[in-house]
Amino acid sequence: MRYNEKELQALSRQPAELAAELGMRGPKKGSVVKRRLVKLVVNFLFYFRTDEAEPVGALLLERCIVAREEPSGFSISFMEDPERKYYFKCCSEEQCQEWMEALHQASYEFMRRSLIFYRNEIQKMTGSPGAVRHI
Amino acid sequence: MKLNERSLAFYATCDAPVDNAGFLYKKGGRHAAYHRRWFVLRGNMLFYFEDAASREPVGVIILEGCTVELVEAAEEFAFAVRFAGTRARTYVLAAESQAAMEGWVKALSRASFDYLRLVVRELEQQLAAVRAGACPPPPLPRRPSALPPKENGCAVWSTEAPVASAALSGSEPPPPPPRRRASAPHGPLDAAPFAQLHEWYGQEIRALRSRWLTSRAQP
Numbered sequence: 001m002r003y004n005e006k007e008l009q010a011l012s013r014q015p016a017e018l019a020a021e022l023g024m025r026g027p028k029k030g031s032v033v034k035r036r037l038v039k040l041v042v043n044f045l046f047y048f049r050t051d052e053a054e055p056v057g058a059l060l061l062e063r064c065i066v067a068r069e070e071p072s073g074f075s076i077s078f079m080e081d082p083e084r085k086y087y088f089k090c091c092s093e094e095q096c097q098e099w100m101e102a103l104h105q106a107s108y109e110f111m112r113r114s115l116i117f118y119r120n121e122i123q124k125m126t127g128s129p130g131a132v133r134h135i
Numbered sequence: 136m137k138l139n140e141r142s143l144a145f146y147a148t149c150d151a152p153v154d155n156a157g158f159l160y161k162k163g164g165r166h167a168a169y170h171r172r173w174f175v176l177r178g179n180m181l182f183y184f185e186d187a188a189s190r191e192p193v194g195v196i197i198l199e200g201c202t203v204e205l206v207e208a209a210e211e212f213a214f215a216v217r218f219a220g221t222r223a224r225t226y227v228l229a230a231e232s233q234a235a236m237e238g239w240v241k242a243l244s245r246a247s248f249d250y251l252r253l254v255v256r257e258l259e260q261q262l263a264a265v266r267a268g269a270c271p272p273p274p275l276p277r278r279p280s281a282l283p284p285k286e287n288g289c290a291v292w293s294t295e296a297p298v299a300s301a302a303l304s305g306s307e308p309p310p311p312p313p314r315r316r317a318s319a320p321h322g323p324l325d326a327a328p329f330a331q332l333h334e335w336y337g338q339e340i341r342a343l344r345s346r347w348l349t350s351r352a353q354p
Contacts, residue, residue: 004196007224063142
């Protein structure tokens with residue numbers, strides 16, 4: 001599939017929601033853990049060799065499954081193949097929680113549901129003329 | 136750069152909401168011809184297929200950091216998706232009607248994740264403002280999670296999603312809103328009067344709500 005790689009590279013240089021050096025292992029059998037600079041930007045997870053400016057790769061985070069992998073690690077896989085996992089090793093519980101929560105919110109579909117939720121909540125509060133309100 | 140293209144292809148053809156779809160002519164390159172392709176906009180991904188029945192996209196245009204503009208072109212109903220930066224590509228596309236072109240320009244201008252996030256954050260602040268301005272009924276049990284302290288002494292709405300109400304009957308509660316970090320600044324409390332807020336949200340929300348209810352009703 002063709003894609004605009006230059007723009008994706010430019011995106012990897014944008015301010016990140018979260019960035020850290022983590023241990024990372026790919027889904028292929030026999031792959032080893034490597035230190036990578038992992039960077040979350042919008043709904044993409046970029047991973048860099050620690051001394052390089054261009055990412056080794058990117059994961060689009062739509063329809064992904066984020067799961068806890070003991071100890072203090074997590075995995076990312078995708079709905080069409082949940083067992084094919086990218087593994088990440090954090091240095092602490094807190095870091096692991098932080099990443100899992102950030103990844104959970106890093107999808108367009110999640111943002112869309114949030115938008116609908118807020119609008120619905122606002123309408124419930126302001127759209128009903130019968131509600132008693134003292135301002 | 137490696138990319139999870141297989142997942143991307145599944146995302147292109149799954150049954151997630153589509154934001155726009157239709158035939159567009161895509162210019163191959165600076166001096167190349169136009170090719171008619173079936174385009175599907177989903178989130179911040181603009182996929183294009185050989186035709187509407189294709190199982191896999193020919194390609195995708197990732198829509199972050201771009202602007203959408205009308206262009207002067209030999210083709211009618213042409214518009215461009217332009218990226219910043221030197222040697223950045225500009226995609227010239229042409230619709231088959233004025234209405235289609237306008238629909239695409241509108242949809243593509245709002246397609247970025249960045250933009251959506253901005254809108255969500257703003258609504259989050261506005262909801263907080265509305266809640267702060269209202270005096271709600273007796274306090275609901277509160278989840279012991281991060282909730283900014285209220286200074287006006289009013290009880291606060293629970294952060295729990297409502298389990299069942301007239302509007303949501305028969306469906307599961309909506310997801311909880313994105314958790315605010317403790318360090319995030321609170322927006323200035325909106326001093327807009329109630330009537331203005333009501334009008335402000337009324338039209339847009341009516342449309343969104345009916346779309347939302349319809350989509351929830353589908354299996």
